[in-house]
Amino acid sequence: MFESLAHGFAVALSPSNLLFAVVGVVLGTVVGVLPGIGPPTTVALLLPLTSGVDVTAAVIMLAGIFYGAMYGGSTTSILVNLPGEAASVVTTYDGYQMAQQGRAGGALAIAAIGSFVAGTLGVIGLTFLSPALSELALRFGPPEYFGLTLLGLTLVASLATGSMLRGLLMAALGLWLGMIGLDPVQGTQRFTFGILELSDGIDLVPITMGLFGVGEILYNLRQAQEMPTVRRAVIDWSRSLREVIQSRWAILRGSLVGFFVGILPGGGAIISSLLAYAMEKRLARDPSRFGHGAPEGVAAPESANNAAATTSMIPMMLLGVPGNATTALILAAFLIHGVRPGPFLLRDHPDVFWGVVASMYIGNVLLIVLNLPLVGVFIQLLRVPYRYLAVLIALLTMIGAYSINNSIFDVWLMLLFGGLGYVCRVLRFDVGPLIIAFVLGPMVELSLRQSLIMSRGDIGILFARPAATAFVLAAVGLLAGQMVSSSLRYFGGLRRAQVG
Amino acid sequence: MIGVAAGVLGAGLALSRNLQSLREDPQQPGRRKLLSAGVLLGGYVLGLDRLGFVPATFVFILVWLRVVERSPWRETTLVAVAATAAMYGIFVRWLAIPLPAGFLAP
Numbered sequence: 001m002f003e004s005l006a007h008g009f010a011v012a013l014s015p016s017n018l019l020f021a022v023v024g025v026v027l028g029t030v031v032g033v034l035p036g037i038g039p040p041t042t043v044a045l046l047l048p049l050t051s052g053v054d055v056t057a058a059v060i061m062l063a064g065i066f067y068g069a070m071y072g073g074s075t076t077s078i079l080v081n082l083p084g085e086a087a088s089v090v091t092t093y094d095g096y097q098m099a100q101q102g103r104a105g106g107a108l109a110i111a112a113i114g115s116f117v118a119g120t121l122g123v124i125g126l127t128f129l130s131p132a133l134s135e136l137a138l139r140f141g142p143p144e145y146f147g148l149t150l151l152g153l154t155l156v157a158s159l160a161t162g163s164m165l166r167g168l169l170m171a172a173l174g175l176w177l178g179m180i181g182l183d184p185v186q187g188t189q190r191f192t193f194g195i196l197e198l199s200d201g202i203d204l205v206p207i208t209m210g211l212f213g214v215g216e217i218l219y220n221l222r223q224a225q226e227m228p229t230v231r232r233a234v235i236d237w238s239r240s241l242r243e244v245i246q247s248r249w250a251i252l253r254g255s256l257v258g259f260f261v262g263i264l265p266g267g268g269a270i271i272s273s274l275l276a277y278a279m280e281k282r283l284a285r286d287p288s289r290f291g292h293g294a295p296e297g298v299a300a301p302e303s304a305n306n307a308a309a310t311t312s313m314i315p316m317m318l319l320g321v322p323g324n325a326t327t328a329l330i331l332a333a334f335l336i337h338g339v340r341p342g343p344f345l346l347r348d349h350p351d352v353f354w355g356v357v358a359s360m361y362i363g364n365v366l367l368i369v370l371n372l373p374l375v376g377v378f379i380q381l382l383r384v385p386y387r388y389l390a391v392l393i394a395l396l397t398m399i400g401a402y403s404i405n406n407s408i409f410d411v412w413l414m415l416l417f418g419g420l421g422y423v424c425r426v427l428r429f430d431v432g433p434l435i436i437a438f439v440l441g442p443m444v445e446l447s448l449r450q451s452l453i454m455s456r457g458d459i460g461i462l463f464a465r466p467a468a469t470a471f472v473l474a475a476v477g478l479l480a481g482q483m484v485s486s487s488l489r490y491f492g493g494l495r496r497a498q499v500g
Numbered sequence: 501m502i503g504v505a506a507g508v509l510g511a512g513l514a515l516s517r518n519l520q521s522l523r524e525d526p527q528q529p530g531r532r533k534l535l536s537a538g539v540l541l542g543g544y545v546l547g548l549d550r551l552g553f554v555p556a557t558f559v560f561i562l563v564w565l566r567v568v569e570r571s572p573w574r575e576t577t578l579v580a581v582a583a584t585a586a587m588y589g590i591f592v593r594w595l596a597i598p599l600p601a602g603f604l605a606p
Contacts, residue, residue, distance in 0.1 A: 048597075218534055221530065221537050221568065222530040222531065222533065222534045387565065387571065388579060391561055391564045391568075392583065394537070395544075395557065398544060398545065398548075399599070402548070403597045403599075406598055408545060408548065408549060411545050411548075412545060415542065415545065
């Protein structure tokens with residue numbers, strides 16, 4: 001394993017791959033700092049453009065954007081109470097308070113160092129887990145994949161931010177959208193309404209660009225927000241260092257939370273930052289400090305979201321099952337280059353896999369070097385009026401959508417999803433479950449049908465194998481449990497209304 | 501099928517509530533921006549084939565900055581020229597992505 005990793009470093013340190021890593025993490029940080037554009041949109045935008053580049057370089061860059069954004073997102077959360085990234089919302093609670101108290105430098109340092117430790121721990125975990133996981137996954141067959149993807153689907157729907165009902169609705173919509181096109185086994189047309197362009201199904205990229213990119217722009221226009229002015233941040237190194245040491249356990253615990261929650265499909269980074277924060281608050285000797293500038297309140301979520309971003313690459317690369325929109329897009333990037341992620345990735349393309357893993361170590365180092373001293377530079381980015389950004393993003397999404405298939409139809413489709421994205425934001429629906437369901441749904445269906453073909457129609461095959469049974473039961477149990485608890489709450493509420 | 505019907509009805513309800521409040525206060529800057537942006541996006545796609553990439557992009561940026569963001573003329577034209585040139589350089593020259601050439605085609 002270590003020889004493979006060493007080989008991976010050799011790959012990652014080649015000048016062109018290194019360049020892509022730098023571009024990726026810088027772009028990621030920029031995107032993280034800027035509100036209104038996030039990793040899914042950026043990866044979606046760059047996806048069509050990576051087709052000319054070698055697969056390792058492409059994934060190195062796209063992954064760099066992903067975890068880089070987790071570094072950058074904290075900057076605006078701390079300085080202007082505006083999360084640049086959905087996963088950085090929790091950082092606003094204490095981070096902005098620290099800035100108000102003149103300790104912005106410390107908050108930024110904690111965020112950067114916490115992110116570095118967490119990211120590196122995540123990659124270390126990735127290194128050790130991968131061979132074993134890959135071995136295990138090689139023995140997976142359609143029934144296991146069915147259970148796994150089903151579990152992923154239910155997790156995504158129930159872990160979505162906002163009410164579970166909204167998450168399920170979005171997932172259902174995503175499932176339906178995933179069915180548009182040809183039936184995977186029989187080849188008949190489904191839901192194409194006679195439109196020729198739909199017979200191949202909808203591409204992931206226009207949906208993501210529309211829902212995230214255009215939708216976000218339209219929503220921000222509607223809000224007509226002004227960017228608040230940024231206060232200057234002076235870093236008091238000695239005090240910051242002390243606060244970092246004070247938060248060391250928060251960083252460690254946050255990293256662990258992010259590590260495990262990140263592997264699960266669903267809002268890995270967001271959920272883990274929330275969980276890590278809640279846990280720190282519970283464990284603190286003086287919980288009342290939280291919300292008023294507790295350094296641990298910055299350390300925990302920032303470490304968690306970085307660890308989660310890193311480990312969320314694991315199921316995508318080793319099982320072929322993405323857990324969030326960004327990894328789903330990186331999966332698409334692999335497929336564009338003809339490399340299929342999954343258990344065979346380690347066996348058939350070890351240099352791609354280990355090259356990417358090695359570049360993640362390098363990327364984390366690059367990021368801490370970039371983020372600590374250069375934080376002032378990134379703040380200047382916020383001076384660029386959002387209006388120029390909006391028109392450029394709109395333009396880029398349209399060009400990008402066109403360039404996939406040279407089709408105007410795709411652009412219209414993207415705009416349609418842009419409208420949907422806007423509506424979802426207004427009605428406070430989280431768009432994430434839709435995308436995951438869109439990607440996982442066809443997988444669920446395919447594995448189910450393959451399983452049934454294997455067993456000649458006997459559904460018992462799903463329960464004849466231990467792993468498959470475990471997954472399926474977990475998925476059903478999760479759904480059932482959620483329904484039971486929400487109906488208990490509902491009826492409890494009715495009861496109280498009656499009695500009171 | 502029932503799901504689709506329910507979905508359409510729900511969407512219709514949400515839309516009608518929005519449209520109602522729209523009629524009540526059309527002065528709100530946000531709504532104006534949103535509508536003009538929407539129209540502009542559609543217009544760009546329609547114009548892309550007819551006008552070609554470069555002209556359509558230029559007009560798009562110009563009109564957007566002027567109408568949606570109310571930017572001053574000098575800033576607007578500057579950004580429009582610079583951005584269109586950049587887009588041309590990146591997409592047509594460097595990445596060689598086939599984009600509609602419109603009436604400027606050879």
